[in-house]
Amino acid sequence: MHRRHCLAWLAGLPFAATAGTALAQDKDKPIQIIVPFGPGGSGDISARMLAEFLTRKTGRAVVVDNRPGGNGIIGVEAVRNAPADGSVLLLATTSTHLANPSLFRKLPYDPGKDFRLVGSFGPGSxxxxxxxxxxxxxxxxxxxxxxxxxxxxxxxxxxxxxxxxxxxxxxxxxxxxxxxxxxxxxxxxxxxxxxxxxxxxxxxxxxxxxxxxxxxxxxxxxxxxxxxxxxxxxxxxxxYPKFTIRGGFLGIAVPAATPVEIQQKLNTWINEAVTTDPIRSRLEGFAFAPAKVSLADLATFERQEREKWKGYVDIAKLEVQ
The missing domain is CATH 3.40.190.10 (Periplasmic binding protein-like II)
Incomplete structure (x- = not known):
């Protein structure tokens, strides 16, 4: 990547120089979106749409990296252990952030403590x-x-x-x-x-x-x-009127230690991406309802839905692993 492209991308982030230090250390390193499931799924498709948008927006290469396995745990762990500087993003799903805490007794990560949601592709079907x-x-x-x-x-x-x-x-x-x-x-x-x-x-x-x-x-x-x-x-x-489980959630998360200024910038970009064409039209064609969502609203949504999933697992009588 050319030096001017990287500098232009960094200049677009409204945070202090200390927050951007890690990003500046390797100017040719692309941004990663890690998808914790295999190719062809909804997360993979959505991540690739966002990657194209971010590349156009920032002038920086954005790479989608599929890390399937363990009901999403392998990919999630890769992001949890990544630098908290906005260079590695997680495609967060219902499984990784809402359901897994109720399905695994010894989940190696805590979605509420280890990550922050910075964007959503909208409620799905x-x-x-x-x-x-x-x-x-x-x-x-x-x-x-x-x-x-x-x-x-x-x-x-x-x-x-x-x-x-x-x-x-x-x-x-x-x-x-x-x-x-x-x-x-x-x-x-x-x-x-x-x-x-x-x-x-x-x-x-x-x-x-x-x-x-x-x-x-x-x-x-x-x-x-x-x-x-x-x-x-x-x-x-x-x-079956009592069948009220929410359709699949897809969003973007970053490690919790990521500076709030970077979180906010990513939130702004993702909100723009999902509410403008061509991504908006594609998501609506897939029966999603994309909308702008703030960081605070994303945090509230995550807490509330995670509690609901405890009840879903009980009703379905699924064995906790």
Whole structure:
């Protein structure tokens, strides 16, 4: 990278020289966005959109680094141990920041103490996906089939959100679904297409291309309202009003020791990115609702949602690892 590009980027950050010292030590080092899950998922797609925006905004290279494994723990730990100077960002998800504290007894990190959320891609929605030739054409037919043969329907999961969403749906519908774990969303989708499993609950970002291409069929969607793109697609809550788990959360976090001035600058950039085209249109097309969110509101959201997840895990009767 040219020296003038790096200096221009640093000049755009409204914080004291001491806060930028670490950034200035290696002028050619790109900014990293670490995604704690594999390629092709909603986090990966969102991170790459943001990376393009930040590159245009700052003139500095921004690299997306996928670090899958351990329900996001491997990638999270990499950022927790990274310099707290804004050069390494974490793609935070429902799994990493809301669910994991209730799913793991000995989680090596504390999302509330070790990180600060600096941006959000907006509340998301969740598809309930089956094969196009599945024998059930409606949500009611799916539930009837599951009740007729308890445990015969497998659902694939690849993170905390997909696992708990499936378990909560089974609880509300009064059926038994067999969970099948996968390391990545792409693996679960491939197995669903091949007929090895019967259903996957995934966010609309990761599922959109499969639905649009006809490779998979959405039986229903979990969202605040019916999707503009598919208005005939019913909401799960229309049949099961108590199914209120929030759709997948995607955001950006930094180590807690990151100076607040850097946090604020990142927050400003991310708010601009998600509320202007082309990112805004793409997120809305994926059934997200992007909006500007302050650092204080992000902190409040995180605390409240993490408490809700304790209840979700209890209702779904999931074993804490």
């Amino acid at each position: 969740t598809y309930m996906l089956v094969r196009p030739d599945a024998p059930y054409k409606t949500l009611q037919e799916f539930v009837a089939a599951a009740k007729k043969a308890p445990g015969s329907i497998n659902y694939g999961h690849f993170n905390a959100t997909s696992k708990v969403t499936g378990a909560l749906f089974a609880h509300e519908a009064g059926i038994e679904l067999a969970p099948i774990p996968y390391k990545q969303v792409s693996q679960a989708m491939s197995e669903l297409i091949a007929g090895q499993i019967q259903v996957v609950f995934t966010d609309t970002v990761a599922g959109d291309a499969f639905v649009a291409s006809g490779q998979l069929r959405a039986l229903a969607v979990h969202s605040d309202a019916r999707l503009k793109r598919y208005p005939a697609l019913p909401l799960i809550a229309e049949t």
